[in-house]
Amino acid sequence: MRFHNAVICSLMVVAPLVAQTYRAPRTAEGKPDLQGIWQVMNTAAVNLEDHIAILDMPAGRSVIVDPPDGKIPYRPEAAQQQKENFKNRAKADLLNQCYIPGVPRVMYLPFPLQIVQTPKYVLVASEFAHTLRMIYMDGSKHPGDVDFWIGDSRGHWEGETLVVDVANLNPETWFDRSGNFHSDALHIVERFTRTEPDLLTYEARIEDSKTFTRPWTIRMLLYRHREPNAKLLEYECNVYLEDAAKESR
Amino acid sequence: MKNLKSLNLVIASITAAALMTFAPIPGAGQEKQKGGKGKGGPPGGEQYGPYYAAPVTAGQPVGKTPDGQPDMQGFWTPRFNQAIFEIQDHPKAQPGIGPGKGAIVDPADGRIPYKPEAAAKANDLLTKQIYLEPEAHCFVSGVPHAAYQQFGYQIVQPAGYVLFLTEYAHTYRAIPTDGRPHISSNIKLFRGDSVGKWEGGTLVIDTTNQNGKTWFDMAGNFTTQAIHVVERITPVDTNNISYEAVVDDATTYTQPWKIAGQIGRHPDKNMELMEFACVEGNQDLIHYTEGVGGKAKEKGPLTR
Numbered sequence: 001m002r003f004h005n006a007v008i009c010s011l012m013v014v015a016p017l018v019a020q021t022y023r024a025p026r027t028a029e030g031k032p033d034l035q036g037i038w039q040v041m042n043t044a045a046v047n048l049e050d051h052i053a054i055l056d057m058p059a060g061r062s063v064i065v066d067p068p069d070g071k072i073p074y075r076p077e078a079a080q081q082q083k084e085n086f087k088n089r090a091k092a093d094l095l096n097q098c099y100i101p102g103v104p105r106v107m108y109l110p111f112p113l114q115i116v117q118t119p120k121y122v123l124v125a126s127e128f129a130h131t132l133r134m135i136y137m138d139g140s141k142h143p144g145d146v147d148f149w150i151g152d153s154r155g156h157w158e159g160e161t162l163v164v165d166v167a168n169l170n171p172e173t174w175f176d177r178s179g180n181f182h183s184d185a186l187h188i189v190e191r192f193t194r195t196e197p198d199l200l201t202y203e204a205r206i207e208d209s210k211t212f213t214r215p216w217t218i219r220m221l222l223y224r225h226r227e228p229n230a231k232l233l234e235y236e237c238n239v240y241l242e243d244a245a246k247e248s249r
Numbered sequence: 250m251k252n253l254k255s256l257n258l259v260i261a262s263i264t265a266a267a268l269m270t271f272a273p274i275p276g277a278g279q280e281k282q283k284g285g286k287g288k289g290g291p292p293g294g295e296q297y298g299p300y301y302a303a304p305v306t307a308g309q310p311v312g313k314t315p316d317g318q319p320d321m322q323g324f325w326t327p328r329f330n331q332a333i334f335e336i337q338d339h340p341k342a343q344p345g346i347g348p349g350k351g352a353i354v355d356p357a358d359g360r361i362p363y364k365p366e367a368a369a370k371a372n373d374l375l376t377k378q379i380y381l382e383p384e385a386h387c388f389v390s391g392v393p394h395a396a397y398q399q400f401g402y403q404i405v406q407p408a409g410y411v412l413f414l415t416e417y418a419h420t421y422r423a424i425p426t427d428g429r430p431h432i433s434s435n436i437k438l439f440r441g442d443s444v445g446k447w448e449g450g451t452l453v454i455d456t457t458n459q460n461g462k463t464w465f466d467m468a469g470n471f472t473t474q475a476i477h478v479v480e481r482i483t484p485v486d487t488n489n490i491s492y493e494a495v496v497d498d499a500t501t502y503t504q505p506w507k508i509a510g511q512i513g514r515h516p517d518k519n520m521e522l523m524e525f526a527c528v529e530g531n532q533d534l535i536h537y538t539e540g541v542g543g544k545a546k547e548k549g550p551l552t553r
Binding site for chain 2: 027029030087094097098099100101114116117118121123125129130131132134136145148149183231232233234235237238239242
């Protein structure tokens with residue numbers, strides 16, 4: 001098992017080198033074209049770390065590529081909080097109340113998302129509760145003292161890669177259904193690279209010195225929906241929550 | 250449930266402090282700014298004030314996007330009289346809704362040409378079941394309601410699409426303009442299924458597949474799954490868009506009916522969409538429990 005993990009880790013380290021050999025098609029303004037409908041094929045939404053299955057939550061491999069042990073480098077008291085969160089997850093996970101999932105969680109929910117690009121914006125529209133991410137590409141700065149459930153995203157291009165700085169994040173969101181969490185000090189740098197025609201490599205470096213002993217990085221693949229009739233539909237979470245509440249009366 | 254309630258209160262207060270406003274707010278402008286701590290109060294009176302509408306200013310000739318679409322990109326506010334509150338002309342005040350004009354231009358009386366049983370249903374919703382008002386539950390609005398959505402919207406036009414990004418409920422409407430057909434009629438959606446095409450300088454959007462769970466306004470004028478909506482959106486100049494929509498459903502109306510309105514560019518060049526997080530700490534059902542004689546407390550789902 002240890003050997004197996006080592007192989008996987010080395011593959012992951014190699015991935016960025018592979019990425020540089022593919023050159024994505026360009027948009028009208030000459031930027032890499034990331035447009036399309038994408039979705040992960042992993043269980044990061046259940047737990048970012050290695051996890052065995054429990055009822056209604058499938059097993060899966062860690063998506064954390066740094067640190068190499070694939071574990072979130074919690075401070076001791078934060079590790080304790082995560083355990084509490086896990087125990088109380090049915091009520092404490094605000095996604096169960098259909099709140100906006102935050103970043104990076106919206107990127108690996110089991111719902112398709114559509115990326116569209118203009119010279120000024122990259123838009124990420126998730127099918128989950130019509131959630132919208134607006135990534136400003138005009139060189140503008142984060143706003144001041146205000147937070148958003150979906151944070152504030154400002155991006156730029158580094159060669160083939162869209163680099164997005166995400167700040168102004170609301171401290172109430174979680175990373176996954178297992179209670180992995182953060183504070184109001186969360187700062188994220190995402191890297192989107194189209195590494196093959198129908199694959200997007202997504203990476204997020206997560207920094208929050210109140211909660212973690214060091215920054216850490218997740219990496220995963222987004223797969224393009226190639227069904228000719230692929231189209232975002234809708235998942236109006238709060239509506240179904242109301243329906244369920246009515247039925248249970 | 251107790252824990253849930255207290256958690257919601259905590260979240261609600263956090264949200265309120267940061268960015269939450271009530272919908273609707275009496276007389277509120279939408280001049281929100283990043284970093285602003287604006288907080289809307291609960292409705293103080295019987296009558297709602299007007300929403301912010303950009304001043305009418307002549308613009309320049311309409312430009313083109315890189316793929317040749319007439320360029321409507323930017324931030325816009327609708328001018329549809331008081332249709333946000335009630336789409337029909339409503340000279341008489343209703344609970345929570347002051348008298349005003351709607352947006353219906355055909356028929357000429359400004360009223361929805363309901364068949365008798367549909368008129369009775371709308372009246373029943375208005376007078377007895379106003380707590381079902383979909384936006385009070387943070388439901389996404391359908392079409393054409395999205396065109397006169399409170400707080401306005403941003404239009405973005407990547408190749409092959411027109412997107413309307415509405416601040417309300419932080420949601421979007423994506424309209425492909427590549428000639429694709431509608432999705433199967435088996436699938437019904439809050440936003441319906443919209444396909445668009447440019448006819449010269451006019452964007453024509455055909456919308457079907459709506460789920461009948463939305464209203465045209467806050468006054469009980471309900472939609473059905475059968476409605477077929479054709480919107481015609483014409484940029485007149487860089488600051489002005491002309492809008493009309495025909496709504497048809499032969500089972501509900503005696504004739505197709507038409508609304509019309511104007512859409513003006515927001516004058517703030519530094520405008521950015523804020524996050525109207527609706528579900529997160531929704532207090533809106535209070536509108537129907539306090540001061541307006543609503544029955545939400547007794548009957549409404551998920552009232553807190």
